[in-house]
Amino acid sequence: MQVNPKILICGAGIAGLTAAIRLARDGVKAVVVERAPDVRADGYIISLSHRSYRYAEALGLMPEIRRRSVGVTASSYHRGHTTLLEFNYDRLFTGVDVVQIMRDDLQDILYTTARDLAEIRFGTTIAGIEHGEQDAAVTFSDGRCERFDVVIGADGLHSVVRDLTFDPREVSHRRLDLCSAAFRLPNIAGLSHKFETHMERGRYMVMFTTPDNGLAAVFVWATTMAQAPPAEQRRQVLFDAFAGTGEIPTAVLAHCPIDGAFYMDPLVQVRMANWFQDRSVLVGDAAHCLTLLSGQGATMAFTGACALAERLVALPAQQAFAAYQADLQKTVIDVQDRTRKISRWYVPCTWWRQSARDLGMRLFPATWFERHFQAKYTRA
Numbered sequence: 001m002q003v004n005p006k007i008l009i010c011g012a013g014i015a016g017l018t019a020a021i022r023l024a025r026d027g028v029k030a031v032v033v034e035r036a037p038d039v040r041a042d043g044y045i046i047s048l049s050h051r052s053y054r055y056a057e058a059l060g061l062m063p064e065i066r067r068r069s070v071g072v073t074a075s076s077y078h079r080g081h082t083t084l085l086e087f088n089y090d091r092l093f094t095g096v097d098v099v100q101i102m103r104d105d106l107q108d109i110l111y112t113t114a115r116d117l118a119e120i121r122f123g124t125t126i127a128g129i130e131h132g133e134q135d136a137a138v139t140f141s142d143g144r145c146e147r148f149d150v151v152i153g154a155d156g157l158h159s160v161v162r163d164l165t166f167d168p169r170e171v172s173h174r175r176l177d178l179c180s181a182a183f184r185l186p187n188i189a190g191l192s193h194k195f196e197t198h199m200e201r202g203r204y205m206v207m208f209t210t211p212d213n214g215l216a217a218v219f220v221w222a223t224t225m226a227q228a229p230p231a232e233q234r235r236q237v238l239f240d241a242f243a244g245t246g247e248i249p250t251a252v253l254a255h256c257p258i259d260g261a262f263y264m265d266p267l268v269q270v271r272m273a274n275w276f277q278d279r280s281v282l283v284g285d286a287a288h289c290l291t292l293l294s295g296q297g298a299t300m301a302f303t304g305a306c307a308l309a310e311r312l313v314a315l316p317a318q319q320a321f322a323a324y325q326a327d328l329q330k331t332v333i334d335v336q337d338r339t340r341k342i343s344r345w346y347v348p349c350t351w352w353r354q355s356a357r358d359l360g361m362r363l364f365p366a367t368w369f370e371r372h373f374q375a376k377y378t379r380a
Helices: 014-025 050-058 062-067 103-114 160-165 231-241 247-253 297-312 317-346 351-363 366-379
Strands: 007-010 031-034 045-049 074-079 082-088 098-102 119-122 126-131 136-140 145-148 150-153 171-185 194-200 203-209 215-222 263-272 280-282
Touching: 007 014, 007 145, 014 031, 014 103, 014 297, 045 050, 045 103, 045 297, 045 366, 050 062, 050 098, 050 297, 050 366, 062 098, 062 103, 082 351, 082 366, 098 103, 126 160, 136 150, 150 160, 160 280, 171 231, 171 317, 203 247, 215 231, 215 247, 231 263, 263 317, 297 317, 317 351, 317 366
Parallel strands: 007 031, 007 150, 031 119, 074 194, 150 280
Antiparallel strands: 045 098, 074 082, 126 136, 136 145, 171 215, 171 263, 194 203, 203 215
16 A cells, blocks of 8 residues: 555444554554444453454553453353253363453453554544545545545444445345343352353343453344344343243343343344445454354454455555455355354254254263364364
């Protein structure tokens, strides 16, 4: 790319802040715009593994990430009062480059680093993009107009950059017919460095300890709901989805925020043949949402941001875009396809599939499941 390129990043999430940090390493100070008034993130656990882990090490972020890791050392799967499967993380992740951290903790680390390396504008987003041969004219929501050599859409599943740049027919939204919700609560279960999954037909709840000795809970359930309900309706939607649930999920639900100020969204994959058009390029969920169920959305956002930034400082824009997509797209599609397949077993909606899953978890040796997770965290 030319000397002193002007790069705009829309979205101050994991992908956007990581791209800004990686660009700054080669002397490029990007402009980052974020619709929200400050940096905020949903309170659930994410993983950095394989390439993203090594990128974080190269950027000097890993000491602080390790310091703020969740510290989970064991996990278990339950149906009612029956334990189906248990893992010890020392054995599970032997030889695997992986670290687990709360999403908001990672985002805080990234923002603390990026704020001195990039120009970050909160309360602002993109209202319009006019692409030219050499640059793009961008109109912002505050009325400001500027020109940029590259526009990076790192603005998530509901990407503005994608909507403004791509024909809707080029974007496939693949619903998993599942919805998820997450919130934090006091450690009412007395867990210590533990991750528990409570599984039922058509739904499950995960709870795990956080670095401040609290709990975080994630709920996933089968539904045809196409979009998240308004905040004031979310608590009731979640209660309806888990009506008649077990003792432990019921106790957790009692701490659901009354004002509905918690994460809730259907699980939707984004599939696109091309992640770039003219002077705009997409990264992270904007390009290829993997969903929470994949367990690899954050790691692919981090990896994609670094891979794109590396190429932008070394190649002309169109060549950089193409090389970045060629590097990652096959891996992304593989993760998406595997996630669609396993979703039927994580959230079985028939008695026979639920029975087969539970029997398999009880009878198959733990090493079989360990190999599955080890392979998962060394592919992406």
